[in-house]
Each structure stands twice: as C-alpha cells, then as structure tokens.
Amino acid sequence: MTTANLVERTVTTVDGKSIHYAETGSGPALLLLHGGGPGASGVPNYVRNIDALAEDFRVIVPDLPGYGGSYKGIDRSDPFGALADGIRGLVDVLGVDSADFVGNSYGGACALRLALDSPDRVRRMVLMGPGGIGTTRGIPTPGLQSLLGYYGGDGPSREKLARFIREYLVHDDHLLPDEVIDARYRASIDPEVIANPPLRRPSGPTALRTLWRMDFTRDSRLRELRTPTLVIWGAEDKVNKPSGGPTLANTMPNCDLLVVANTGHWVQWERAALFNAVTRDFLIEERP
Numbered sequence: 001m002t003t004a005n006l007v008e009r010t011v012t013t014v015d016g017k018s019i020h021y022a023e024t025g026s027g028p029a030l031l032l033l034h035g036g037g038p039g040a041s042g043v044p045n046y047v048r049n050i051d052a053l054a055e056d057f058r059v060i061v062p063d064l065p066g067y068g069g070s071y072k073g074i075d076r077s078d079p080f081g082a083l084a085d086g087i088r089g090l091v092d093v094l095g096v097d098s099a100d101f102v103g104n105s106y107g108g109a110c111a112l113r114l115a116l117d118s119p120d121r122v123r124r125m126v127l128m129g130p131g132g133i134g135t136t137r138g139i140p141t142p143g144l145q146s147l148l149g150y151y152g153g154d155g156p157s158r159e160k161l162a163r164f165i166r167e168y169l170v171h172d173d174h175l176l177p178d179e180v181i182d183a184r185y186r187a188s189i190d191p192e193v194i195a196n197p198p199l200r201r202p203s204g205p206t207a208l209r210t211l212w213r214m215d216f217t218r219d220s221r222l223r224e225l226r227t228p229t230l231v232i233w234g235a236e237d238k239v240n241k242p243s244g245g246p247t248l249a250n251t252m253p254n255c256d257l258l259v260v261a262n263t264g265h266w267v268q269w270e271r272a273a274l275f276n277a278v279t280r281d282f283l284i285e286e287r288p
Contacts, residue, residue: 006043006050006061010069013089020069021062021090025054028123029099030283032061033087033107035265036131036199037169038150038161039184041068045104048272049279056280057100062090064107066198068187073196080132083110084117091121100283102126104268105240106199112216115227125229126279128267129237132216133244143168143239143265150188151197158185171236171264222251229255230282232275234263256282 010020022043030053034045042061043050053059063070065086074082087110091099100123103111108130115122140148146164150156162181166173187193216222229252233245242259249257258278260267268275 005054011090011093013086013093015085015089017065017071017086017089018069019062019065019071019086019090019093021060022050023058023060024050025057025059027057028283029091029094029096030057030059031087031091031099031101031111032059033101033103033110034061034064034067035104036064036067036106037147037164037184038156038197039186039188040064040106041187044180044183045107046102046268049268049276052272052276053280056284060090060094060096060099062087064110064198066193066196072192072198074198079199080109080113081117084114087114088118088121097121098123100124100126102128102268102279103130104128105265106131109216115225116216116219116221119225119227122227124283125227126232126282127229127248128232128275129234129240129242129265130231130244130248131240133240133247141238141241143237147199147239151194156185156188156194158182161185161188168238169264169266170270171234171262172270175270217247217251223253226253228282230258230278231255232258232260232267232278234265234267234270235259235261236263237265239265 005024006022008022010018012018032046034040034042041063050059065074098121101111108127109132111125231245231248233242245257249255260271263270
C-alpha cells in the first residue's frame with residue numbers, strides 16, 4: 001500500500017486555527033481520525049487502510065488538534081469538545097455538509113462527540129476502541145497509564161515509546177517495523193508538543209468536571225443518538241477496556257459491535273484486511 005496519490009494541505013478554519021490533512025480518492029467524504037498516543041498523526045495511523053478505502057470514498061485524513069501539522073494547544077477543560085470543534089471547522093472549510101467518520105481511540109472519542117454535538121454532520125461512524133466509554137473512571141489501564149506517563153518522569157524517550165506501541169497498541173508486534181517507532185518518536189519530541197502535550201490526565205480543581213465531560217456514558221444524548229454506528233474492539237485491547245463495546249451497543253439505538261480475537265488496540269493495523277472490508281461494507285450498506 002503506497003498511498004501514492006495523497007495530496008497534503010493545511011487550511012485555516014474560521015477561528016484562525018490551522019488543520020493539516022491528506023486527501024485521496026473520490027466519492028462520499030470519509031474522515032479517518034487517528035488515536036492520541038505520543039507522536040501520533042493521521043496518515044501513519046491509517047497507512048494500511050487509506051488506499052483500500054479510497055477505492056469507494058473521498059478519504060480525508062487530518063492530523064487532530066495538538067498533533068502532526070495541526071495547531072498545538074487544546075482546551076484542557078473539554079478536550080473531546082475541542083477536538084470535535086477542530087474537525088467541524090475542517091469540514092466547514094472543505095464544504096462537506098455530512099460525512100462518514102472512522103475514529104481510532106482518541107479519534108473515536110472525537111467522532112462520537114462530533115455526532116452528539118452536530119448529528120446532522122455525521123452520516124455513519126466506525127469507532128475502534130474509542131475513548132470516553134467509562135475509561136476515565138477508576139485506575140487507568142496499563143496502556144493508558146503508559147500513554148499518560150510518556151512526558152512525565154524522566155521525559156520522553158524512544159524506549160518508552162517502543163514499549164507503549166509494542167506492548168499496548170498491538171497484540172502481536174511481529175509486523176510492526178522499527179521505522180514506525182522511529183517516526184513517532186521524532187514527532188513526539190517536537191518542542192511545541194513537549195511544552196503542551198495534547199493528551200494527559202486532568203488534574204487540579206477542574207479535574208472532576210473535565211473527567212465527566214470525557215465520559216460519554218454520563219451523557220444523556222447517547223441514548224438518543226441514532227447515527228448508524230459500528231464499534232470494533234480488539235479483544236486484547238490494553239488501552240481502552242473492551243467492555244466499552246457492549247456498553248455502546250446496549251446504549252445507542254443503531255449500534256453494531258464487532259469484537260476481534262487476538263487483536264489489541266490497533267485493529268486497523270493488525271487486522272487491516274478485515275477492518276477494510278468490514279468498514280467498507282458497513283459504510284455502503286443500505287438500511288431501511
């Protein structure tokens with residue numbers, strides 16, 4: 001998979017913030033929203049999926065606010081809302097009234113918040129191990145602790161990043177080349193990111209309110225959200241608990257659930273062929 005036809009651009013939204021994105025393919029608009037680990041960005045997160053999905057869709061792959069080539073610094077009091085605002089600003093600039101969204105982890109939380117805030121902008125969603133489904137309660141998972149602690153202690157290092165990716169993002173890392181870790185490490189030590197890491201556990205006097213905002217299971221709108229949704233969860237996910245899958249399926253009116261055996265948090269990487277086929281079929285399915 002070469003993603004050879006990608007065109008990359010940076011646009012400025014109406015509130016003056018820059019969003020970097022890549023685009024390829026034609027057809028209905030499909031946005032792929034990446035996860036929130038250190039050094040994450042859009043294209044590397046979906047390098048095994050872009051070409052396959054571009055056969056049927058206009059695939060748009062942004063760097064989320066705080067990551068890659070997009071603006072740094074987000075609202076700490078409502079991080080998922082800030083992500084949704086940034087992506088809504090992007091689709092406004094692109095003239096996209098309604099689109100399909102695929103979201104991995106942090107990107108899944110972004111897609112879900114966007115659908116809750118602006119349901120008319122989200123036609124369908126595919127969410128892989130999304131954040132905000134009870135994962136903010138209690139002690140974080142080992143993977144989430146590794147993610148949130150990356151910039152703490154003795155600071156970022158390639159060793160810390162390699163451990164996070166190989167132990168927590170995937171169940172079997174034999175297909176994961178060192179180049180992936182090298183590229184993400186370089187991105188993770190951008191001085192702007194070190195000065196203001198985009199994802200960290202809330203603290204201080206507003207922490208409780210922030211955690212409530214980051215937990216969709218407390219949002220009464222979730223039961224009324226009729227957006228057709230496919231939730232895909234790796235059975236061996238060590239970052240976001242797989243129990244979040246049934247929670248969404250039992251709460252949302254039009255939510256299907258697929259649990260993928262022997263797979264970690266990065267379903268779109270480990271099981272790319274399955275992910276691509278299931279996602280395509282779900283997004284083009286005709287429902288009454």
